[in-house]
Amino acid sequence: MKVLNLFLFLFFVSQVNYTSSSPIHNFLACLQSNSSTSNNSISNAIYTNTNPSFLNVLHSYIRDSSFNMTTTPKPLAIVTALDVSHVQATVTCARTSKIEIRIRSGGHDYEGLSYVSNNPFVILDMFNLRSIDIDIPSETATVEAGATLGELYYNIARKSKVHGFPAGVCFTVGAGGHFSGGGYGNMLRQYGLSVDNIIDAQVVDANGRILNRETMGEDLFWAIRGGGGASFCVILSWKIKLVRVPEIVTVFNVQKTLEQSATDIVLQWQRVASTIDRKLFIRVQPQVMQQGSKKTVQVSFIGLYLGRANKLLPLMNTSFSSLGLKKQDCSEMPWIETTLFWNGNPIGTPLEVLLERTPTPPHSFSKHKSDYVKKPIPRAGLETIWKKMIEVESNNIMLLQWNPYGGRMSEIPEGATAFPHRAGNLFKIQYITTWQDDSVEALNRNIELTRDLHDTFTPFVSKNPREAFLNYRDIDVGTNKGGSLVFAKDFFKDNVKRLLQVKAKVDPSNFFRSEQSIPVFPKKLSD
Numbered sequence: 001m002k003v004l005n006l007f008l009f010l011f012f013v014s015q016v017n018y019t020s021s022s023p024i025h026n027f028l029a030c031l032q033s034n035s036s037t038s039n040n041s042i043s044n045a046i047y048t049n050t051n052p053s054f055l056n057v058l059h060s061y062i063r064d065s066s067f068n069m070t071t072t073p074k075p076l077a078i079v080t081a082l083d084v085s086h087v088q089a090t091v092t093c094a095r096t097s098k099i100e101i102r103i104r105s106g107g108h109d110y111e112g113l114s115y116v117s118n119n120p121f122v123i124l125d126m127f128n129l130r131s132i133d134i135d136i137p138s139e140t141a142t143v144e145a146g147a148t149l150g151e152l153y154y155n156i157a158r159k160s161k162v163h164g165f166p167a168g169v170c171f172t173v174g175a176g177g178h179f180s181g182g183g184y185g186n187m188l189r190q191y192g193l194s195v196d197n198i199i200d201a202q203v204v205d206a207n208g209r210i211l212n213r214e215t216m217g218e219d220l221f222w223a224i225r226g227g228g229g230a231s232f233c234v235i236l237s238w239k240i241k242l243v244r245v246p247e248i249v250t251v252f253n254v255q256k257t258l259e260q261s262a263t264d265i266v267l268q269w270q271r272v273a274s275t276i277d278r279k280l281f282i283r284v285q286p287q288v289m290q291q292g293s294k295k296t297v298q299v300s301f302i303g304l305y306l307g308r309a310n311k312l313l314p315l316m317n318t319s320f321s322s323l324g325l326k327k328q329d330c331s332e333m334p335w336i337e338t339t340l341f342w343n344g345n346p347i348g349t350p351l352e353v354l355l356e357r358t359p360t361p362p363h364s365f366s367k368h369k370s371d372y373v374k375k376p377i378p379r380a381g382l383e384t385i386w387k388k389m390i391e392v393e394s395n396n397i398m399l400l401q402w403n404p405y406g407g408r409m410s411e412i413p414e415g416a417t418a419f420p421h422r423a424g425n426l427f428k429i430q431y432i433t434t435w436q437d438d439s440v441e442a443l444n445r446n447i448e449l450t451r452d453l454h455d456t457f458t459p460f461v462s463k464n465p466r467e468a469f470l471n472y473r474d475i476d477v478g479t480n481k482g483g484s485l486v487f488a489k490d491f492f493k494d495n496v497k498r499l500l501q502v503k504a505k506v507d508p509s510n511f512f513r514s515e516q517s518i519p520v521f522p523k524k525l526s527d
Contacts, residue, residue, distance in 0.1 A: 001046055005096045023120065024048075024076040030093035031079070034208075038084035043091060046327040054078065058115075061107030061127060061264030063172075063525050066365045066443060067116050070245065075102070075115070077125045084210060087234055090124045090210040095511050102514065105145045106174020110368040110473040113514045114230065120138045124234065126176055127357075134159045134242075140199065141165070144237045145176025149337070150354035156242065157336035157351065164245040164335045166191040169342040172359045179238055182231030182419040182470035184428075186304045186342060189278045191243045195225035196408070200239035205230070208512040210236070213505040216506075223502040226419025226494065231499075231517040232506055245335040250305040250312050252329045252344075252379075255298050257291065261322070262299040263382050268322045269301070269404075270376040274426050276319050278407030284427075287399035288389050295393065296388045304338055365443060367450040369431040370472040371461040373402075374424055381460050388456040392449040395442075396435035403428045420493040421467060429457070430472055451476065465489040470516075479515040487516055 028046065047054045056080055062068045073416040076099065077090075079090045094101040101119040101229040103193065104114045115123050126146035132155045133142045143152055150171025154350040156163055166187035167180055183194020191197060200213045201224060211233075213221045218230060229235040256262040266284060273282050301323055309330040316325040331347060340349045377385070410423040423430070434452045435442055458466075468477050468490045476485030488496045503510075503518045510520040 005109060007251065023099050023264070024122075027093045027097040027099050027122065028077065030096060031089050034089040034092050035085045040086070042079075042082075045082045045086050047080065048076065049074065055488070058123070060102055061125065062112070062115065063107045063359055063362050064110065064112065064366050065438065066307070067112035067286060069438075072112075073116055073118055073121075075117075075121050075123045078125055080125045080128055080202050082128050084129075084204070084236060087124065087126075087204050087236065088208040088210070089131075090122070091204055091206065091511075094122055094124075095206065095509075097207075099515070101511070103176075103234055103512075105176030105235075106148055106172060106178065108170065108173045109177070109365065111475045111515075113473060115518060117514070126174070129236065136160050136163065139163065139242045139244075140239060141242060142237055142239050143175045145174065145235045147175045148357055149173050149175065149178065150356070153336060153339045154351060154354040157334070159333060160242075161243055161247050163242040165194070165240060165242055166197060167194045169339070170359070171339060171345065172352050173451045174358055175238060176229065176235045178471065179240075180227070180235055180378075182226045182469065184403070184471065186281045186283070186403075187243065187245075187306070187410055189274075189281050189404065190306060192408045193226075193417075193419060194240070194413055195419055197241045197243065197270070198225055198238050199241050202236040203233040204236060205233045206507045206509065219502045220506050221496070223418050223499055225417040226470070227495070227499050227502075227518065228418075228516075230514065231503060231512055233512065246308075247305055247334060248308060248332050249335050249338060250303075250307065250309045250332050251338050252301075252303045252325060252331065254301045254325060256301070256322060256323075256475050257289070257296050257298045258386060259291075259296060260288075263379060263386070265301070265322045266382060267376070267379060268320060270426060271317050271375075273404035274406030274410075276406075277315055277370055277514060280304070280312070280315065282320070282404060284402040285399055286386070287397075287425075288393040295390045297389055298336075302342070304342070306335075308332060308421050364434050364436060365438065365446070366432065366434045367447045367453045368433075368472050369450060369456070369474050369476065370469040371427065371429040371431075371457055371466075372421055372425050372467040372469075373427050373461055375460075376426065377393075377460045385456060388453055391519050394445070394449065395437065396433055396446050396449075396483050398431075398433045398453070401430040401432065403430070414493065415495060415498070418492060418495050418499060419470075420495045421469065427462070427470060430469075465493065467491075467493065475515065477516070480513075480517060480519040481515070483519060483521065485519075488518065491516075 047057050059287045064197050081087045100119045103124045105126045129144045130146040165181050176186045179194045282303040289298045403429045407427040414420040414422050470491045499518045
């Protein structure tokens with residue numbers, strides 16, 4: 001069988017239109033000799049452009065059609081790793097063949113950096129490595145990088161009605177990249193981020209070695225929790241600490257237009273959302289809507305309360321009375337069902353939807369940006385923002401998500417993990433613009449409209465640096481071209497220095513790199 005596999009692999013390599021001395025030929029030939037002789041032959045995991053399934057595999061996990069054009073640079077090969085040895089071989093062979101590697105788990109990369117490069121590159125696709133092992137007695141779980149958040153939530157719920165995990169609301173996101181960038185969710189005020197609940201990890205380093213927390217050391221373990229794992233290694237799996245949730249929790253979604261005093265309500269929300277009971281998370285989501293013959297802004301107040309409605313209503317009446325929350329606005333349900341509610345699924349949607357890996361709509365274009373707010377935006381500022389939103393809204397969907405801080409987030413020091421945005425923030429903003437028109441004109445127009453709205457917020461958000469969230473990937477923040485660290489200061493603040501030191505130690509050849517990866521500087525600069 002081993003001889004047959006080798007023959008088939010060499011035949012496969014010979015069909016690829018590359019010279020015998022080309023880097024990709026060397027890479028493909030190297031893979032066989034560096035992968036284990038397990039039942040999963042690496043030849044079954046390799047796709048090049050001569051393979052009829054190549055484009056299907058490539059497109060399956062491209063979540064933004066902006067990076068799915070005919071002009072988008074394509075990889076020389078895709079390795080859809082079937083076991084850990086394939087990951088090791090891909091790293092080893094890409095390094096020795098001097099080919100750039102991009103690592104993809106769920107594909108929700110707003111700038112496509114996990115699967116697009118202007119240099120010759122291969123994709124290491126982790127979607128086959130998606131096992132999840134839930135251990136309720138120890139209240140832990142081991143999650144492979146290619147597993148989605150929906151799969152994690154579903155598997156937790158199969159074992160327990162009183163456990164959950166603080167992570168994102170989009171359940172097709174992959175655990176590998178989501179956790180390594182921070183892992184932001186609607187339980188952060190009670191339990192912090194995903195990275196605050198990670199107790200171990202398994203990775204493959206630039207030398208192809210499999211490491212865990214003990215063998216990688218605390219510096220690298222610190223860096224991959226919020227610093228973006230793809231700057232340092234390949235994340236294989238995470239060991240996470242599950243959190244306790246009540247059997248029944250409460251959600252609500254109340255919409256108010258400007259004509260229904262939305263501005264007054266937002267003003268009060270800014271004062272209380274970060275100081276109210278930490279079991280309560282209320283997102284503010286402004287969006288332009290048509291009202292008769294004119295446009296207005298409608299603000300959705302979307303809440304999760306880790307408790308029953310009879311406890312929530314008195315709390316809201318005391319601390320956030322301007323919203324006027326009523327019993328009929330509240331829906332009580334198990335925590336697992338709230339994951340569907342927050343994703344926009346109707347109440348009663350079967351839980352099996354959490355296992356679907358294709359986002360809806362599958363064909364769309366988007367631009368995302370982020371900001372942090374440390375002081376309440378005054379009324380005049382809000383009115384300027386509403387006016388600008390109405391002005392820039394066109395044939396697209398443009399909305400903002402304002403996510404409150406406080407609670408547990410204010411108690412964790414900025415340097416505890418590589419993710420630095422902790423105390424002092426009232427809320428974080430995500431700017432989201434989506435559209436369907438695939439023309440270049442629409443792409444350029446909507447990106448500029450999003451930037452225009454972002455500029456309007458300049459007086460009201462953090463400064464020096466203007467902070468941004470790594471997972472809301474935004475190339476406008478900057479790149480490491482020419483050794484620039486402006487982007488890194490925005491993402492990581494004072495944690496940049498330690499990240500540089502970790503990078504210089506674990507990946508001195510800068511093998512793991514992208515436009516926004518942590519660079520390698522000369523030793524004096526790193527020090």
